[in-house]
Amino acid sequence: MHAPQAAYAVQADGLVKRFGETVALDGIDLGVRTGTVLGLLGPNGAGKTTAVRVLSTLLTPDSGHATVGGYDISTEAHQIRQLIGLTGQYAAVDESLTGFENLLLIGRLLGMERSEAKARARELLAEFDLSDAGGRAAKTYSGGMRRRLDLSASLVGRPRILYLDEPTTGLDPRVRLELWALIRRLVADGVTVLLTTQYLEEADELADDIIVIDHGKVIASGTPAQLKAATGTQTLAVRPSDPSHVATVRAVVAELSSTQPEVNGSLVTAPVSDPAVLPAAVRRLDDAGVVVTELTLRSASLDEVFLSLTGHPTERNEAHSGAA
Amino acid sequence: MTATSATAPQTRGQAPPLSSRVGIGEGIAQSFTLAWRTVVQVRHNPWELGDFSIQPIMFVLLFTFMFGGAIAGDWQSYLTFMLPGMIVMNMLFVTLYVGQGLNTDLTKGVFDRLRSLPIARWAPLAGRILADQVKQIWSIILVLGVGMVLGFRLGNGITGMLGATALLLAFALAFSWVGVVVGIMAKDPERVQIYGFTALFPITMVSNVFVPVETLPGWLETVVDANPVSTIADAVRGLMLTGAEAGPIIETLLWAGGIAVVFAPLSVWMFKRRT
Ligand SMILES: Nc1ncnc2c1ncn2[C@@H]1O[C@H](COP(=O)(O)OP(=O)(O)OP(=O)(O)O)[C@@H](O)[C@H]1O
Ligand SMILES: [Mg+2]
Numbered sequence: 327m328h329a330p331q332a333a334y335a336v337q338a339d340g341l342v343k344r345f346g347e348t349v350a351l352d353g354i355d356l357g358v359r360t361g362t363v364l365g366l367l368g369p370n371g372a373g374k375t376t377a378v379r380v381l382s383t384l385l386t387p388d389s390g391h392a393t394v395g396g397y398d399i400s401t402e403a404h405q406i407r408q409l410i411g412l413t414g415q416y417a418a419v420d421e422s423l424t425g426f427e428n429l430l431l432i433g434r435l436l437g438m439e440r441s442e443a444k445a446r447a448r449e450l451l452a453e454f455d456l457s458d459a460g461g462r463a464a465k466t467y468s469g470g471m472r473r474r475l476d477l478s479a480s481l482v483g484r485p486r487i488l489y490l491d492e493p494t495t496g497l498d499p500r501v502r503l504e505l506w507a508l509i510r511r512l513v514a515d516g517v518t519v520l521l522t523t524q525y526l527e528e529a530d531e532l533a534d535d536i537i538v539i540d541h542g543k544v545i546a547s548g549t550p551a552q553l554k555a556a557t558g559t560q561t562l563a564v565r566p567s568d569p570s571h572v573a574t575v576r577a578v579v580a581e582l583s584s585t586q587p588e589v590n591g592s593l594v595t596a597p598v599s600d601p602a603v604l605p606a607a608v609r610r611l612d613d614a615g616v617v618v619t620e621l622t623l624r625s626a627s628l629d630e631v632f633l634s635l636t637g638h639p640t641e642r643n644e645a646h647s648g649a650a
Numbered sequence: 651m652t653a654t655s656a657t658a659p660q661t662r663g664q665a666p667p668l669s670s671r672v673g674i675g676e677g678i679a680q681s682f683t684l685a686w687r688t689v690v691q692v693r694h695n696p697w698e699l700g701d702f703s704i705q706p707i708m709f710v711l712l713f714t715f716m717f718g719g720a721i722a723g724d725w726q727s728y729l730t731f732m733l734p735g736m737i738v739m740n741m742l743f744v745t746l747y748v749g750q751g752l753n754t755d756l757t758k759g760v761f762d763r764l765r766s767l768p769i770a771r772w773a774p775l776a777g778r779i780l781a782d783q784v785k786q787i788w789s790i791i792l793v794l795g796v797g798m799v800l801g802f803r804l805g806n807g808i809t810g811m812l813g814a815t816a817l818l819l820a821f822a823l824a825f826s827w828v829g830v831v832v833g834i835m836a837k838d839p840e841r842v843q844i845y846g847f848t849a850l851f852p853i854t855m856v857s858n859v860f861v862p863v864e865t866l867p868g869w870l871e872t873v874v875d876a877n878p879v880s881t882i883a884d885a886v887r888g889l890m891l892t893g894a895e896a897g898p899i900i901e902t903l904l905w906a907g908g909i910a911v912v913f914a915p916l917s918v919w920m921f922k923r924r925t
Contacts, residue, residue, distance in 0.1 A: 436768070
């Protein structure tokens, strides 16, 4: 009945969650295929954490339906808790305990014998390169070490389904790469992962499928390649030195990118997917006798992805006024 | 990666069938496991016990020698009168640690982790409350010890003392739910102390802990008599000094029951709203 090899490890239909006036989830549908990584991408306040908290049985949705590992979140929460591991947005470690004791505590709570829980704690500390720090109070840990301890705490019970809420936010690039490698290893071991992130790049690196949410609604979904094709991965920006040339520049950029460029003062921008547009742009503008002060091709920021997906810019600050 | 690596999930063959509920016995075991955290903390940092020991010691010395003569004629008889009430006051203040610990767990996300585990829903709260009974016992021993060094004598023997301890712990268990409510309401652990102290200080002062009621103006005497802190102080004085008195003991237990009945559901409700 609850076959672990079901096509979808996590499936949600029409999840709605309100906090007073705020609609954090406004009818979310999603599915995480067993053994794959789903990237839940969205700006601050999009509803990522709320979605994770609902799917990990910490919050009950106001309406909608979801199953995790074949179990219903509203009636079979206890079974689900035996299947999942949760690494929340903020490292949830007891700072007054050592790393080892943090893991021991979880093991004991999961019903392991003392010796078994100790062995498991040691094993995970070694796996996450924390053996040397294992005897130190977690309050002395660096951000990266805390994250690793947090992640290992969610793995004590060998979960088949793992939720990672912004696992690399606030970490330096080296630590981020380390964590990516760890997550890949988990996936290779057969863990199903639901990962939230604000970084397109991270979703691109790790996810098999991506869902983009904004204001609690799914605004796009697909594989990373599909999304990139739909949004353009890079942005071409051109600023003529003579503002009267904006119309000409606009026409050139429109033709090269096959989209309607954005014009902001004298700056013309458009999403493009082919890096070869840069030399082409140089030639065309030269032919047209336009002198430019700025001509760049850069990776699309999340804002631009949103812009091209929704037609409106993200409203980061407005959406993020509530509790963290 | 092989299936034996540290991160590999349980495969179907190894996985025990999933249970659908947590038994009471398991829940109690989980609460004790969570309470174990406090013991470990104290072992790591014995100074933490010192931190909350200094104030009670200071209060005992201060009241005994500064006010003892003025209130009771000589400090020795004041010590006998005041010490049981001082233990009651301390017990109330120590319940704030429940709120503080809970608030730390909530703000650090530890609570989310615990709630995502297949453990009894009430175990994290119960574990927190249980853990702080260790601090309660410590602070009773401490104040009593300091008092005895100064010359306090248990007039009602060891059984009376044990009875008083049991009564204090029973009340502390109930009153911990108030600490839980403050812990859920407060934004951060520091504020738990501020709110708690602000509320508890006048309540303990406007009682018969430090002064005999006969000296008070009539209207104030009415207030002091109605204050449950006076009732518990009377019960503990009886048990420690002159012999158990059924009246105050029963009243104390009724207060404990009443507080638990109001604040336990209230905190569970607030807890659901906050998370
Ligand atoms: N407990 C709560 N009480 C009130 N409002 C909340 C609560 N939790 C979330 N919200 C609101 O719901 C919306 C979605 O929040 P959520 O934390 O899910 O966003 P997020 O995508 O995780 O954002 P971030 O990237 O900042 O973590 C926000 O507007 C937030 O203020
Ligand atoms: Mg979030």
